Amino acid sequence: MNIAYFVRKQVTVERLLTASTVILLLLLWYTLTELKLVSDIVVPSPYKVVTSFLEIARSGYKDNSLLVHLGDSLVRLITSFLLVVITAIPLGLVCGYNSKARAIVDPLIEFYRPLPPLAYYTLLVLWMGIENSSKIALLYLAGFAPVYLSCVAGVQKIKKDYIDGAYTLGANSRQIFFHVVFPACLPDIFIGLRTAIGVAYTTLVAAEMVAAVTGIGWMVLDASKFLRSDIIFVGIFIMGITGILLDGMIRTIESKVIPWKGKE
Amino acid sequence: MNIAYFVRKQVTVERLLTASTVILLLLLWYTLTELKLVSDIVVPSPYKVVTSFLEIARSGYKDNSLLVHLGDSLVRLITSFLLVVITAIPLGLVCGYNSKARAIVDPLIEFYRPLPPLAYYTLLVLWMGIENSSKIALLYLAGFAPVYLSCVAGVQKIKKDYIDGAYTLGANSRQIFFHVVFPACLPDIFIGLRTAIGVAYTTLVAAEMVAAVTGIGWMVLDASKFLRSDIIFVGIFIMGITGILLDGMIRTIESKVIPWKGKE
Amino acid sequence: MMAVDGQGRLEKAVVIALKDVSLSYNSNRDDNALEHIDLTLTEGEFVCLLGPSGCGKSTLLKIIAGFISPTAGTAVMDGEPINGADWHRGVVFQQPPLYPWLNVMENVMFGLKMRNIPVHESHRLAEEYIDKVGLREFRHSKPYELSGGMKQRVAIARSLVNKPRVLLMDEPFGALDALTREQMQTLVRNIWWDSKCTILFITHDVDEALSLGTRVIVMSKRPGRILRELNTEFTYKISGDNSNRTRYSDQFLELREEVLNLINRQELMYQV
Amino acid sequence: MMAVDGQGRLEKAVVIALKDVSLSYNSNRDDNALEHIDLTLTEGEFVCLLGPSGCGKSTLLKIIAGFISPTAGTAVMDGEPINGADWHRGVVFQQPPLYPWLNVMENVMFGLKMRNIPVHESHRLAEEYIDKVGLREFRHSKPYELSGGMKQRVAIARSLVNKPRVLLMDEPFGALDALTREQMQTLVRNIWWDSKCTILFITHDVDEALSLGTRVIVMSKRPGRILRELNTEFTYKISGDNSNRTRYSDQFLELREEVLNLINRQELMYQV
């Protein structure tokens, strides 16, 4: 039998299985709530979740429209992400290239990196206030380490021949940094950026825990105080989808910027 | 000049730089607080942090000794970690090996993975109550995905020759799973475990946010309610050190279990 | 296992038979990697397979090993269709896939263990074959402590200890330097001689093919077909001292030229 | 650049001179990779370096290139100590480190760009050398779209376009199959002939060394020393048609035997 044919057939079986898993879960959810086997507070019915979503989409949640909540969350996320991009990438590349710079920066990163963001968030709030700046700082710190670390690792695993080769072709070390180190690290930079946006996204709800009145994360937290599990579900679905979209966006940019990835 | 000599010398310069960075920071901290340039509430003096630590170490924090706090946190962490080990590793390996199993499990993982733990924690609390079980479930979910995913990735990147070779030597597919797939994936399993304990640790404070009365994370959160930034600092230092120790422990086990790592 | 064929000639038994085998890697059947291959390996033969890069040598080997099934035609061993890999056809890969978590001894014993041979028996066998490849002192070393040539010898021992009827080798010495390579050739020749197994040996080195094989098969560039088969006898003559004399004999050089021309005549992949 | 030496003989100018060079990779000076190397490359020479694996060939090349400094002794080019890599000594690596983010043209122009050669000038030069290595049609391809041999040709063009005084090549054809390899040898021989540059060429293939070099240097196993130097002329004689006649001439075979024996006489790393 033809291998390709076999592979294709397998893919179809898999797709079917995936689809049926999803459908089965939805069905389970439906029957569980329909037959009132679980309380509405614990698991809202699919119908309720959909209507709550429509309701929120139409008239917002607590004084603000759904777009404002989503927008505010994204503004926090994207501001901090851009800050990460313009600081962590250059710093990481320089520290990867220059062991002295690394010696200065590394101990700081290594210390804060394993800390739970919520632990230092209390300090950030004391230092920067309860407004957006402490929230953005939290997301920034969460996203900084992965990008920094993968830039350093990227520089360090550049083939020595790439560098040596450039010298024998007449480049000086400044030229090598811009014309060899930077492009050679692009794949690692993107790995770092994808991790960073994931981590920052994961920290979003924590950031919106203190003194926020908008944001998808805040919406979920607020809803939990009023046992509105339908709204928690809506929020979680929105977050799931947004998270996948954000990741997809970076992946698209990546494939444009580094067409050679995985083909070396 | 001898390369090795050169390398050694560089290391010394780097060490010096690292040491001076750390010392400089401590000095900055000291002068900043000594000269009262920042309020004691915002940044406590090093002296205060040390005495608070000694005080807590001696007589505990709020009804419980420091060891109880640390112990309770570690019990939550390690219980969930063990649960991850006994579920995510087999599931990940099986799903990596068998595309049908993967088709069933993957969509579930892919959906919850990007979600902020705090968002579904509200649901976990609704479902499992405010006791330890919801906390452990949260840490479990946070740690599950990285281990599962790296097991799947590990199986999929096993050299085809390893498998083909085993068939030509007379192994059947069950034998291959246990004698080839499992050992071949050990490096990836450990990568997953290290990520998992990192992520779980990061989520610890979130877990201890709801209705806890012990735990290092709870201690930090509680201290912030009484403006005890000295205790926040103590807690953060303890967490930093514990985090590094936990990671070191897994690394030690790893080097015992996979002596061939990085030498293939 | 001798048989008399229709013409009354004495013939060795057929072990592997490929009949009109074609293979295409994608479902588009026009794009064949192999086309209309007819190939028979008889008992105790040492067949060397030559051909330009990408012509389908490895593909052919994989079909015989049972890793892939042909798109058209049949592959048969001892009269039974080949259906998946099994231990009757041992394979030595270009990069030996030794298991890094097992030491040399355990690697060699792997097949025996899988086949549930009693431990003491498999132990004895493994030691025997480790001795044969000259690695007694290294039997407790891990693969990453061995050099490339030593790894290749472990892989060969691991295949041989299983006593497969057929041994398939895919450019096993491609990564070795000239000297080590020559030693490995001698080893394989001796083992083949002692064990009387059937060997299919892929190489891109014409000298190697001529000095090892009892039969040399030259394949065309993609889609791979069999261009020519040559019976050679040099392998019997070559041994330690007289090797250069044989290798630079006129007959050898003539055949060598012929094979090279065969390959050269085809359009070349890289043109200067 | 001719000079008359003390004895009144006509001599070409010395380009590279290593004097009593030793190198140890770790601070323990007893553990030398190279010991007491004296080596001179004169203008327009094609020197081939042979030796068992791990004997320090690449190390020697790296010292000349300026990637590492010797632990003892001096390395000099044109009378100036070698201090770091620069474009006067072009290097062709075993695995060509082409930049995957640049296409063939941009890769070839890389050195010219770094040296601030005007764009139109460097464009012209790059096209000239891409033509020379026969890759005109592929000048807009990315490296990952090329075969191994094509990549190697780009790497060679990239080094040559810079017109380095000295070209250092470290087993550049190690990964190529026999046929492509022969074509590449012809290419390098022609380019050397046309450009009159000085070449140091590392290989582990004795035939290759003999058929390319004007001088063949054989090194001992670790710690690497120079065992023997042989002057050869075959490279002038070999060309297209008569190549096999030259290669199997008695003189060639004799030298070949001699070199192999030299290497064989040393204790071997792998023993069967």
Place this chain on the structure above:
Amino acid sequence: TGCGKSPETKTAATEAAKPEVVNIGFQDIPNDEIVAKVKNWYESELGVKVNFKKFDSGRDVNNAFASKSIDIALVGTTPAAVGIAKGVGYEVFWIHDIIGTAESLAVKNSANINSIKDLKGKKVAVPFSSTAHYSLLNALKLEGVNPSEVKILDMQPPDIFAAWQRGDIDAAYVWNPVLGKLLADGKTLTDSGRLAEKGIVTADVGVVSKEFAQKYPDIVAKYIKVQQKAHDLYQSNPDEAAEALAKGLNIDKADALNQTKELIWLSAKDQLSDKYFGTSAKKGDLAKILKATADFLVEQKAIESAPGQETFDQGINATYIEGALK
């Protein structure tokens, strides 16, 4: 950040200087502040933009002051004592209410708890570092129950309501309006009014950043006038005040009216009596209440030490009320 940092405040410190914006922190408590807020009196009377921030309890207000995020806020006496002891940099200038039955120890009917002693081994939720926390700990102490024998959980009022409904907790010490909702299936064991009779007085007070008050005493005075106006409305037309509360707190009007009665609202003039502020010359009992609270917190190891009475005397400032009454 707060307006304390805005450029204008640095340049002009005259009587007429106005900040760009005043940041006011409030809590969900049925008192004068909610009335004034619902009636939109702050914007109109202060003459500057007002930024409201809602806090679940007083401890987050302290954090906000420490980070200079707000200018004026409502806190209970407990967080106020913490803040003054830790030197957050604010002073008490107004009493919104003296807490009576508005803060109570509620137990679930189903929990089968009939006395404070029965709480041993039960789960009691309370917002830590709040007036209710202080009252709960004192109530236990008065009954001779060791707090470590009770499982005291920290939860914010809205979380208490959720946990109560789910059955995660047996009791809670909390204030209205959440308290009112709990009592739908619960009863009270004791309340802050009863504790006050035993000297455990708690109140909700207004605090202002010292820096802000020095720069804009005018704004502080106007703020007091707004509170007095709300107080007057409550005296003259409780119905209208209750209506505003109902709207502000999202409860129904009858509940709102009832809940107002569980707090004691004080007029500006009353606040200057010896029982509360006293005068700027002779400090009243409020400073002593704060000191006593702080001492108790030290005993509970919540804060490491409490300063002397002078610090608390300086921590309350009657001059703004005096000025407003002129």
